[in-house]
Amino acid sequence: MIDQTSRLRLARQVRLKLDPRSGKQMLLYPERGLELNEIAARVAGLCAQERSVARTVAEIVDEMVAAAAGTPRERIETEVLEFLRALEDRGLLAVQKTGPHEPEDT
Amino acid sequence: MTARGMTDSPRPYTLIAELTYRCPLACGYCSNPLTLDRHTDELDTSAWSRVFAEAAALGILQVNLTGGEPLVRADLESLVAAARERDLYTNLITSGIPADGARLARLAAAGLDSVQISIQDTDPQGAAWIAGRDDSEAKLEMAAATRALGLPLTLNVVLHRGNIARVPELIALAERLGAARLELANTQYLGWALANREALLPARADVEEARRQALAARERLRGKIEVLFVRPDYYADRPRACMDGWARRYLLVTPDGIALPCHQALGITSLHWQNVRAHSLADLWNDAPSFRAFRGEDWMPDPCRTCDERETDFGGCRCQAFALLGDAAATDPACALAPRHDLVVAARLRAETPRATEPSPIRLRRLRSAS
Numbered sequence: 001m002i003d004q005t006s007r008l009r010l011a012r013q014v015r016l017k018l019d020p021r022s023g024k025q026m027l028l029y030p031e032r033g034l035e036l037n038e039i040a041a042r043v044a045g046l047c048a049q050e051r052s053v054a055r056t057v058a059e060i061v062d063e064m065v066a067a068a069a070g071t072p073r074e075r076i077e078t079e080v081l082e083f084l085r086a087l088e089d090r091g092l093l094a095v096q097k098t099g100p101h102e103p104e105d106t
Numbered sequence: 107m108t109a110r111g112m113t114d115s116p117r118p119y120t121l122i123a124e125l126t127y128r129c130p131l132a133c134g135y136c137s138n139p140l141t142l143d144r145h146t147d148e149l150d151t152s153a154w155s156r157v158f159a160e161a162a163a164l165g166i167l168q169v170n171l172t173g174g175e176p177l178v179r180a181d182l183e184s185l186v187a188a189a190r191e192r193d194l195y196t197n198l199i200t201s202g203i204p205a206d207g208a209r210l211a212r213l214a215a216a217g218l219d220s221v222q223i224s225i226q227d228t229d230p231q232g233a234a235w236i237a238g239r240d241d242s243e244a245k246l247e248m249a250a251a252t253r254a255l256g257l258p259l260t261l262n263v264v265l266h267r268g269n270i271a272r273v274p275e276l277i278a279l280a281e282r283l284g285a286a287r288l289e290l291a292n293t294q295y296l297g298w299a300l301a302n303r304e305a306l307l308p309a310r311a312d313v314e315e316a317r318r319q320a321l322a323a324r325e326r327l328r329g330k331i332e333v334l335f336v337r338p339d340y341y342a343d344r345p346r347a348c349m350d351g352w353a354r355r356y357l358l359v360t361p362d363g364i365a366l367p368c369h370q371a372l373g374i375t376s377l378h379w380q381n382v383r384a385h386s387l388a389d390l391w392n393d394a395p396s397f398r399a400f401r402g403e404d405w406m407p408d409p410c411r412t413c414d415e416r417e418t419d420f421g422g423c424r425c426q427a428f429a430l431l432g433d434a435a436a437t438d439p440a441c442a443l444a445p446r447h448d449l450v451v452a453a454r455l456r457a458e459t460p461r462a463t464e465p466s467p468i469r470l471r472r473l474r475s476a477s
């Protein structure tokens with residue numbers, strides 16, 4: 001199960017691709033595809049860099065605040081976690097657990 | 107791909123490239139046309155490369171390299187490379203035969219993204235009954251080779267009267283092989299499978315038991331193996347959303363270049379099918395009368411045209427309507443509301459009757475000019 005300290009990486013079978021037709025990011029995996037909304041696309045992009053959940057949320061919140069989007073932090077956090085769990089259910093995420101005190105690197 | 111209502115415009119996401127109808131196996135449910143022998147003039151490497159380029163330009167994101175058996179194409183490595191050059195997510199849909207781990211490694215090096223291997227049965231006799239031969243061991247080697255290369259593995263099993271009792275064993279096999287996905291898809295009774303329907307259609311209780319097993323496995327294996335169970339539409343009372351709607355998300359090209367909206371559409375002989383040798387993929391997708399024939403709702407008869415389900419199932423399968431009624435615009439007889447649902451009910455009733463011999467004889471899928 002994913003929590004704030006999990007480190008995330010997209011499973012090897014997953015390819016991120018910008019759909020030239022819609023301008024949206026697509027997550028491609030065997031015989032399927034998921035069209036990503038803005039937050040999901042950012043999360044998927046950050047997964048490619050093996051960040052922890054906490055760090056991913058923080059980064060997205062900062063961005064959205066900077067963009068004056070005004071979305072409450074909890075809403076973003078929930079959406080990020082829901083998306084990650086959906087990926088995990090589909091086996092599209094390689095999750096690594098880290099101890100709560102392990103230092104974060106970037 | 108992402109599900110949407112039928113109001114949004116048709117846009118193909120997946121190209122199904124049937125590279126050849128040659129195949130070492132002879133499955134009695136094969137989705138290839140009964141008229142295999144008319145389609146032996148295969149597109150060459152450069153013609154397929156052009157098709158992949160046109161597909162990508164049309165917005166297609168995935169390609170399924172299938173057949174027949176794609177491994178019998180000597181140029182498969184080049185075709186994988188050509189698909190990847192267009193940034194298509196490239197799936198190999200194979201029986202795994204002829205098994206050759208070194209070949210698989212070359213395909214992976216050419217950029218192959220995923221491998222789907224068909225499993226006929228866990229029982230060698232059952233496999234030989236349905237496919238004319240048993241390749242169980244060679245298939246397992248190919249599955250292991252796929253995993254060793256780090257490629258995601260899907261196992262695909264077509265369920266029928268002969269193997270539906272072995273769903274638990276099939277699930278155990280998928281676990282043992284480290285598959286990412288297990289498709290337990292009941293036979294679609296069209297083409298070869300319709301010719302063999304008496305021998306293939308299981309009784310209702312067996313379908314329900316298999317479904318129960320599959321759903322339990324889906325829960326237990328969530329996050330490890332995606333377990334899919336596709337009911338036979340004969341037992342569903344509502345039709346399948348066949349191909350996510352006619353000519354809406356999928357585009358198929360036959361070995362000799364005919365463009366179709368699905369595997370079975372060639373069977374609809376009332377439509378005129380056109381070839382990629384003479385037309386661009388975009389022209390075929392956008393303008394071919396055959397592709398436009400059943401898009402949207404205008405073609406729908408009663409009771410579909412006023413039915414609440416029509417945005418969910420798109421009015422069911424056109425190929426089934428044609429195969430059972432000779433009218434591709436009729437309501438799919440799999441639907442309990444269809445005027446001719448009695449045809450499906452009658453087949454179901456016969457499936458409850460034990461056969462004189464089980465498994466009963468079937469007509470194997472053979473190409474007269476088979477290699």
Ligand code: SF4
Binds near residue numbers: 129130138
């Ligand atoms: S269903 Fe069987 S006969 Fe048909 S292409 Fe696949 S392996 Fe070959």
Ligand code: SF4
Binds near residue numbers: 413416421
């Ligand atoms: S009547 Fe037509 S639209 Fe309604 S469920 Fe049956 S096939 Fe689907």
